[in-house]
Amino acid sequence: MKTDRSLTRIALLMTAVAVVFTSFCLCSPATAQVPRGFDAVAENEYLILHINSDTAEIAVTDKRSGDTWYSNPPDRDKVEKIARGDGKLALGAQFRLTYFEPGDVVRTVDSFVSSVAHNQFEIEPIENGVRVRYIVGRQWADRDFLPLFMSKDTFENEVLAKITDSRMRRTIEGFYILLTLEKSTGEGASIAGYSLTSPATTLKDRDQRTLTEVMIDHMVLNTSGLRDRNDIKESTLAPFIGTEFYMLKQRERDLLAWDLEDIVAVMKDIELDPSAVSDRYVQLGLDPRIQNIVVFHVPIEYTLDGDNLVVRVPASEIRYPKDVLNAEGQKVTYPLVTIDVLPYFGAADNTADGYMFVPDGSGALIRLNNNKTGLNAYAGRVYGRDNALSPPPASLDSKLCSFPVFGLKAGEKAFLSIIEAGDALAQITADIAGKRESYNTVCAQFRLLGHATTSLQGEVDSTHRESAQWVYGRTTINVYQEDIYTGDIQIRYAFLYGGDAGYQGMARYYQDYLVSRGWMTRLSPKDGTPLYVELVGAVTDFRPVLGVPRETIVPLTTYKQAKDIVSRIAAQGIEDIRMVYSGWMRYGISHVYPTGVKLEKALGSKSDLLALRDYMDSIGGRFYPSVDFVMIHRADLFSGFRPWRDASRFLNRTEALYPMVYAQRANPANRNPYSVYVLSPSRLDNLVSRYLKDYTSYGFSGLALGDLAFQLHSDFRHRATIDRQAARSIVEAQIAEAKNDYSLRLLAVGANAYALPYVDDILNLPTTCGGQDIIDETVPFAQMVLHGYFDYAGDPANFAPDRDHYLLKLLETGSAPYFLGYCADSSVLKGSAFDYLYTGEFEEWLEDAATLYSTANSVLGRVQSQRIVDHRKLLDNVYETRFDDGTSVVVNYSDSAVTVKGQKIGPLGFAVFEEELEEEQAI
Amino acid sequence: MARLALFLLVAALVAVPASAQMVPYASYTYDYWGVQIPAPQAYVPVRAISGNDIGVGALKAPQDIFATKSGDIYIVDSGNHRIVHVNQRFELIREIRGFTNGAKAERFNNPRGIHVSENGTIYIADRDNNRIVVLDADLTLIRIIGSPAVDKPEYFTKDFRFRPEKLTVDQYGSLFVISLGVYDGILEFDDKGVFLGFKGAPRVAPSIVDYIWMRIGTAAQRERMALFLPVEHSNLCVDDRGFIYATAVGGQIKEEERIRRLNAAGQDVLRRLKHLKPIGDYYASPPSYFVDVLARDLDIYSVLDRERGRIFTYEADGHLLYVFGALGDRLGTFHTPVALAEVDGHMLVLDAMKNNVTVFAPTHYQELIHGAIGAYHSGRFDEATELWKEVLAVNANFDMAYSGTGRAAFMQGRYADAMRDFRLAGDRQGYSEALEFYRKERIEQYFGWILLAVAVIILYALFATKKVTEGSVAEAKAQIAATYTEVRQWEEMQRRSLVINVKRVLRGLQFAFHVIVDPFDGFWDLKHEKRGNVPTAVTLLILEVITYLVMYQYTGFPFNTRNPRWLNIIAEVFSVVSPFMLWCGINWSLTTLMGGKGNFRDIFIASTYSLVPFILIVLPLTAASNVMTLNEAPYYWLFTTVAIIWSAALLFFSTMVIHEYSTGQAAAVSLLIVVGIAVALFIALLFADMFLQFIGFFREIYREYSLRL
Numbered sequence A: 001m002k003t004d005r006s007l008t009r010i011a012l013l014m015t016a017v018a019v020v021f022t023s024f025c026l027c028s029p030a031t032a033q034v035p036r037g038f039d040a041v042a043e044n045e046y047l048i049l050h051i052n053s054d055t056a057e058i059a060v061t062d063k064r065s066g067d068t069w070y071s072n073p074p075d076r077d078k079v080e081k082i083a084r085g086d087g088k089l090a091l092g093a094q095f096r097l098t099y100f101e102p103g104d105v106v107r108t109v110d111s112f113v114s115s116v117a118h119n120q121f122e123i124e125p126i127e128n129g130v131r132v133r134y135i136v137g138r139q140w141a142d143r144d145f146l147p148l149f150m151s152k153d154t155f156e157n158e159v160l161a162k163i164t165d166s167r168m169r170r171t172i173e174g175f176y177i178l179l180t181l182e183k184s185t186g187e188g189a190s191i192a193g194y195s196l197t198s199p200a201t202t203l204k205d206r207d208q209r210t211l212t213e214v215m216i217d218h219m220v221l222n223t224s225g226l227r228d229r230n231d232i233k234e235s236t237l238a239p240f241i242g243t244e245f246y247m248l249k250q251r252e253r254d255l256l257a258w259d260l261e262d263i264v265a266v267m268k269d270i271e272l273d274p275s276a277v278s279d280r281y282v283q284l285g286l287d288p289r290i291q292n293i294v295v296f297h298v299p300i301e302y303t304l305d306g307d308n309l310v311v312r313v314p315a316s317e318i319r320y321p322k323d324v325l326n327a328e329g330q331k332v333t334y335p336l337v338t339i340d341v342l343p344y345f346g347a348a349d350n351t352a353d354g355y356m357f358v359p360d361g362s363g364a365l366i367r368l369n370n371n372k373t374g375l376n377a378y379a380g381r382v383y384g385r386d387n388a389l390s391p392p393p394a395s396l397d398s399k400l401c402s403f404p405v406f407g408l409k410a411g412e413k414a415f416l417s418i419i420e421a422g423d424a425l426a427q428i429t430a431d432i433a434g435k436r437e438s439y440n441t442v443c444a445q446f447r448l449l450g451h452a453t454t455s456l457q458g459e460v461d462s463t464h465r466e467s468a469q470w471v472y473g474r475t476t477i478n479v480y481q482e483d484i485y486t487g488d489i490q491i492r493y494a495f496l497y498g499g500d501a502g503y504q505g506m507a508r509y510y511q512d513y514l515v516s517r518g519w520m521t522r523l524s525p526k527d528g529t530p531l532y533v534e535l536v537g538a539v540t541d542f543r544p545v546l547g548v549p550r551e552t553i554v555p556l557t558t559y560k561q562a563k564d565i566v567s568r569i570a571a572q573g574i575e576d577i578r579m580v581y582s583g584w585m586r587y588g589i590s591h592v593y594p595t596g597v598k599l600e601k602a603l604g605s606k607s608d609l610l611a612l613r614d615y616m617d618s619i620g621g622r623f624y625p626s627v628d629f630v631m632i633h634r635a636d637l638f639s640g641f642r643p644w645r646d647a648s649r650f651l652n653r654t655e656a657l658y659p660m661v662y663a664q665r666a667n668p669a670n671r672n673p674y675s676v677y678v679l680s681p682s683r684l685d686n687l688v689s690r691y692l693k694d695y696t697s698y699g700f701s702g703l704a705l706g707d708l709a710f711q712l713h714s715d716f717r718h719r720a721t722i723d724r725q726a727a728r729s730i731v732e733a734q735i736a737e738a739k740n741d742y743s744l745r746l747l748a749v750g751a752n753a754y755a756l757p758y759v760d761d762i763l764n765l766p767t768t769c770g771g772q773d774i775i776d777e778t779v780p781f782a783q784m785v786l787h788g789y790f791d792y793a794g795d796p797a798n799f800a801p802d803r804d805h806y807l808l809k810l811l812e813t814g815s816a817p818y819f820l821g822y823c824a825d826s827s828v829l830k831g832s833a834f835d836y837l838y839t840g841e842f843e844e845w846l847e848d849a850a851t852l853y854s855t856a857n858s859v860l861g862r863v864q865s866q867r868i869v870d871h872r873k874l875l876d877n878v879y880e881t882r883f884d885d886g887t888s889v890v891v892n893y894s895d896s897a898v899t900v901k902g903q904k905i906g907p908l909g910f911a912v913f914e915e916e917l918e919e920e921q922a923i
Numbered sequence B: 001m002a003r004l005a006l007f008l009l010v011a012a013l014v015a016v017p018a019s020a021q022m023v024p025y026a027s028y029t030y031d032y033w034g035v036q037i038p039a040p041q042a043y044v045p046v047r048a049i050s051g052n053d054i055g056v057g058a059l060k061a062p063q064d065i066f067a068t069k070s071g072d073i074y075i076v077d078s079g080n081h082r083i084v085h086v087n088q089r090f091e092l093i094r095e096i097r098g099f100t101n102g103a104k105a106e107r108f109n110n111p112r113g114i115h116v117s118e119n120g121t122i123y124i125a126d127r128d129n130n131r132i133v134v135l136d137a138d139l140t141l142i143r144i145i146g147s148p149a150v151d152k153p154e155y156f157t158k159d160f161r162f163r164p165e166k167l168t169v170d171q172y173g174s175l176f177v178i179s180l181g182v183y184d185g186i187l188e189f190d191d192k193g194v195f196l197g198f199k200g201a202p203r204v205a206p207s208i209v210d211y212i213w214m215r216i217g218t219a220a221q222r223e224r225m226a227l228f229l230p231v232e233h234s235n236l237c238v239d240d241r242g243f244i245y246a247t248a249v250g251g252q253i254k255e256e257e258r259i260r261r262l263n264a265a266g267q268d269v270l271r272r273l274k275h276l277k278p279i280g281d282y283y284a285s286p287p288s289y290f291v292d293v294l295a296r297d298l299d300i301y302s303v304l305d306r307e308r309g310r311i312f313t314y315e316a317d318g319h320l321l322y323v324f325g326a327l328g329d330r331l332g333t334f335h336t337p338v339a340l341a342e343v344d345g346h347m348l349v350l351d352a353m354k355n356n357v358t359v360f361a362p363t364h365y366q367e368l369i370h371g372a373i374g375a376y377h378s379g380r381f382d383e384a385t386e387l388w389k390e391v392l393a394v395n396a397n398f399d400m401a402y403s404g405t406g407r408a409a410f411m412q413g414r415y416a417d418a419m420r421d422f423r424l425a426g427d428r429q430g431y432s433e434a435l436e437f438y439r440k441e442r443i444e445q446y447f448g449w450i451l452l453a454v455a456v457i458i459l460y461a462l463f464a465t466k467k468v469t470e471g472s473v474a475e476a477k478a479q480i481a482a483t484y485t486e487v488r489q490w491e492e493m494q495r496r497s498l499v500i501n502v503k504r505v506l507r508g509l510q511f512a513f514h515v516i517v518d519p520f521d522g523f524w525d526l527k528h529e530k531r532g533n534v535p536t537a538v539t540l541l542i543l544e545v546i547t548y549l550v551m552y553q554y555t556g557f558p559f560n561t562r563n564p565r566w567l568n569i570i571a572e573v574f575s576v577v578s579p580f581m582l583w584c585g586i587n588w589s590l591t592t593l594m595g596g597k598g599n600f601r602d603i604f605i606a607s608t609y610s611l612v613p614f615i616l617i618v619l620p621l622t623a624a625s626n627v628m629t630l631n632e633a634p635y636y637w638l639f640t641t642v643a644i645i646w647s648a649a650l651l652f653f654s655t656m657v658i659h660e661y662s663t664g665q666a667a668a669v670s671l672l673i674v675v676g677i678a679v680a681l682f683i684a685l686l687f688a689d690m691f692l693q694f695i696g697f698f699r700e701i702y703r704e705y706s707l708r709l
Helices: A002-026 A085-092 A152-162 A166-175 A205-222 A234-240 A257-269 A274-283 A503-516 A559-570 A606-618 A681-696 A724-740 A753-758 A781-786 A803-813 A842-863 B003-010 B208-216 B219-228 B364-377 B381-394 B399-411 B415-425 B428-445 B447-470 B473-493 B498-517 B519-528 B534-554 B569-593 B600-610 B612-625 B630-659 B663-708
Strands: A038-043 A047-052 A058-062 A068-070 A095-101 A105-110 A121-126 A129-136 A149-151 A176-183 A194-197 A245-248 A296-305 A308-314 A336-341 A354-358 A364-367 A378-382 A405-410 A413-421 A426-431 A439-447 A451-455 A476-480 A488-497 A531-536 A538-545 A548-555 A577-582 A622-627 A657-659 A675-678 A702-705 A745-749 A761-763 A818-821 A868-875 A878-883 A888-892 A898-900 A903-905 A909-913 B028-030 B036-038 B043-050 B064-067 B073-077 B082-086 B092-096 B098-101 B104-107 B111-116 B122-126 B131-135 B141-145 B164-169 B175-179 B186-189 B195-199 B232-238 B244-249 B259-262 B290-295 B301-305 B310-314 B320-324 B337-343 B346-351 B356-362
Touching (some): A047 A296, A047 A308, A095 A296, A166 A257, A476 B663, A559 A606, A803 A888, A803 A909, A818 A842, B098 B141, B131 B164, B175 B232, B320 B364, B356 B364, B381 B399, B399 B428, B498 B519, B519 B600, B519 B630, B569 B630, B600 B630, B612 B630
Parallel strands (some): A622 A702, A702 A745
Antiparallel strands (some): A149 A245, A176 A245, A336 A439, A538 A548, A878 A888, B082 B092, B164 B175, B186 B195, B301 B310, B310 B320
């Protein structure tokens, strides 16, 4: 046995060497050739950053492989077959903005068409990279670059002198003429008693007449005070008299289109400032040229950091038109709502082979060019919905991304993006080629400013529409967050090649990333899988008492019963029991406002609870009483919770309150008397501290963060807005406090990335993706990142549709089994608001739990503290997961038997392979 | 922990307590009250199959899918004018684009429906070619069925065009067709393709408003109305026994007739529960819109609701078994679901916008339910019971399973358990039957005690009666009258004494017994002898309210069709007191105008006394209802009716006596009062509505002001 192992170790080592060597050969050292049109602006030992000073595109050359990554597809002129016009030009954009016009019309602009195309950007070097400042929104119209009048001085020194091309200079000279106004001598044409003469040449009569007409037209058309030529008085002409000035010889409308283009091009070229032209106009009594007010200033910084490209958008420097004066002199605001950063980075064309990775649920792949052109693009919000933005939709649309990462693999190379700042505002979007563009793209969109639709009658957003619309004729308006997010947005791009170019490599990279920052530490080596058991203490129900329905406590598992249940589970030979106890405080699941520990009398006495705690300690299990901090179930007079003060606010300034109703309702007869408030993040600090102080006095060593680690929402209170990113910091600080100040062992529900540094166990870690139509494959990315660092479980086994399938999922994802239940007969819940616990009677699942556990433990027990090093699809519905020590588990979800590595695996069966000497083939 | 609810609520976590298999919607069923309650998933989406997966290029607006018993699947790819024939693994067998008619190759034009019979004959509704094409298994043409109007023009209007949408064929080869724009029912053809006539035209049920408009509208308006009256069939299928399931949409069809099961004579024989009929979602607006129906084994059938993308499955009696599906953009949800099929236990749903077929695999839960129904059907009751028990272990919310275990407990003579289960199931009939035996059992058990109690009661009654007969009523009256003056003076003196007041009330209550048996004398005395007083009246009113509440809460289960959980005490009190006060008020206002002699106080007192029979009958009746079965329901209703009539009669007499009206006058006044109440209610509603609008208006102004500035 021992020799076996050392043999395989040698084999492994050799393989590794071979791999390194081959990759070295394949990816010949970079000649670091500069892509055409690009200039190198930063370089380190891994990467060279280039920027194209004409288009602001960037390119990153990887010295290790010689590959170059582009912010925009370099071959788009040839490849793009679908988008046309501006749509095609937009492929050159480094970001996209959406904003609202007054009147709630949404607009999208991109950095190419609205900024780079007008040359409205500047590139400045910064340490290790560059910063590009964009002005999005054309500031001046072409016409504004066409001066009708210019002072002699300006024209000769500022314009003519700067034109280097002599031919162009002559052309421009040809369009203008130096003139002056003199008291009319009665000959020729005149305006209000003055006639035009040219100091340089003598004008022919005909020319003089034409020029006079032109000047009159120039003036009438550009002065709001003049209705026609008869309005021109001597006083109107006063600024012209006695000065020499140049005038455009033709009427604007008579100019030929290409002449106009030429003049404008020249003027732009010499950087003529339209505002100077405008100033001159004002001096001459003409209307000033109005600058476009819908202009956004956006800076982006690109820097190299080791083998990563780091893209940063300092949102504090983003400017958008806020309370600006429009042409009518009214204050208007164009709220900037979202920004897509590098939407085309690494975009794969319509022939590429590979996939996009999105962190939906456990992780998901969207194959490049998968032909699903009729289906919606992928959009997944990082850390789920913001509950203060709008009430939850009537249907279940959970699209939870716990990790702020995404990536794309095309051919033998891949990139992984990690959102490092602004993650709580991010939404990851991915779309395939063949719909609007010929490229497959995946990127992050950031919500800079929350907005929602509200009806003037009261409700927010669309949720209540179904029932409410026929009640009133609705009047709705948009409401916006007061100010834009002012933190940073930062995305880190990592580049992977060869064997690493895949979701496996991405998971490994992200794992290393988290470890290197000290956010995860390896589990100490041990054998045995934990069993997660969640017991429900009590619920409430409305039952008639003396004829009057009153809220009564329905005990489901008393403290003593909980102890019995655990002891019976332990009697099955299960050692590592992790028990989550929810609904153990006053009023059970919908417990009191947690300002302190308040026990539920119906469940037993304090000593019973302490006995339970001691028992859990004595068997070496972990005990996690659960508490909800974020969702407030009770707001009665003596609870200490004052909705007007403590609840988050929706954008329409009402308190964030949801009826607790079962999802997918089309049915107003759902009479659930419960509703929940969303606590304002600003109150969280105080609440958690108070609770923890009391809680630790009970001597508990663990705490289950009921909703704290997965619910993240803003507070749109007027003049005291807390955006989601700020809320994320607050929540993180609370979890850190529980961990560091009270040294509690924490169990989190879901694995939102910011909670990872502090938690020990994770429950409800998704084992599948959300299943959007466009997704092709579920991958256990989350598990590949977390296994060996955390103990975790998915969803309760007894609620799973199929137990066999559940077991296979456990084995594939390395999840521990998890059961949720209670002691009482489940029929007591019928008709109550908690009837969603429709199964769970402990007697019903005890035996199942024992068998499921023993199977899972026999496979996963010995790899519990190891990392998942590989995961792959062998056949349709057949997957292999490989652990550090070479153990691999093959699961077969299909309903027919398959043969893998010479071993037959039955339908819904699995096989475990010990370390093998086939390593070389596998890689 | 509330997160379990919160997933559903906040939809923040992927984990609905459901799945290692991803299901993007919560499953539910309905309880007795028509409330959606959570349930386990009966089916899980496995995969979505597009045309590319089959290898025939993208589908384009496909309209129908049909699966044969042997597992062949036919997809009608309407937009591409073809039929795609695949096996149950979705491997392509053939693409049917047309057929040879004589020497001519012909193609389909927008085919919409298909049926393939056991022997492989393929029937295709070739809609835009206005024909039905019948091919054999080798695609040899058997016949083309053109417009039936050619043979039987008398059935059709002149501008009729035959546009067959859906079709089905029964075991005798009769063909049933739904044609676009035909409102007379399903077209029936015999096995030779000869048109026989229409079948099962749905009855139109115009609403009252429509009816009134029809009466008073102009001819032109009526014409326009006629346009939206017709009801169209949306789909149909035939079950093993030759019954036709048909779904109808639109128009003013009765809700429960949206799904019908037609026998050979075209009569609807679908079994429906009294309580919750198979209509899809209850209390939903807009209602479910069925586009397909699928007859399955064991007389189970599924219908597809396009409105919310759900598939409802019912068993033969009309119990809802499970619901799955939703609208959305995830696997297992639909955009425009159009057709339903079942192959090898899997459900297939065709989506005309996503252009794919979603495959749903049954779960353990579904298998348990079908197993239990199957066992019951074939008479294996013990097995059925065991299965129902397993169902309950998985889903404690399932009414039908409780009925199942209740039935088993009943058979085994465990009547108390049976009653509990039937009660949980909301099954009143079952409960009542169990109660009957339980009662019998108890009576037998405690027969001695009961006998003893009865004896005691009889003895006591005899003794008590004796007491009454000793002193005659007249004597008692005289006695009372004698003390009356004295008492009144005494009362005047100590008006504020509580004891005296209580005594007054007690005496007043005692007098109530006299009033209800001798109303003329009683009411006269109430008024003229000042025998009634306000405290007594108020006490009576309170008693009436309490009686009402007791009736609501404690009526025996079989007779109580309200949910005691939902009692809103304030609303209930209001619902008794307000009509009562309205009666008194209107009574007073009208009679003052019409020469009535009574004042408000008299009316109030007399009216409260009138309701005493209600108290006297309903209270014991409510108690008795707990041991009554549905067999004794007539008695229950009889007593209830007596209570109402008695009280109503007393009200009438009180009006007569108090105001000193003749019978005719009293009748007229009573009628007027009823009308008056209606008018008052109408005005109150009007005011309430205006008031709310008024409030709403200012709220709106305030909100707009605060949000925009």
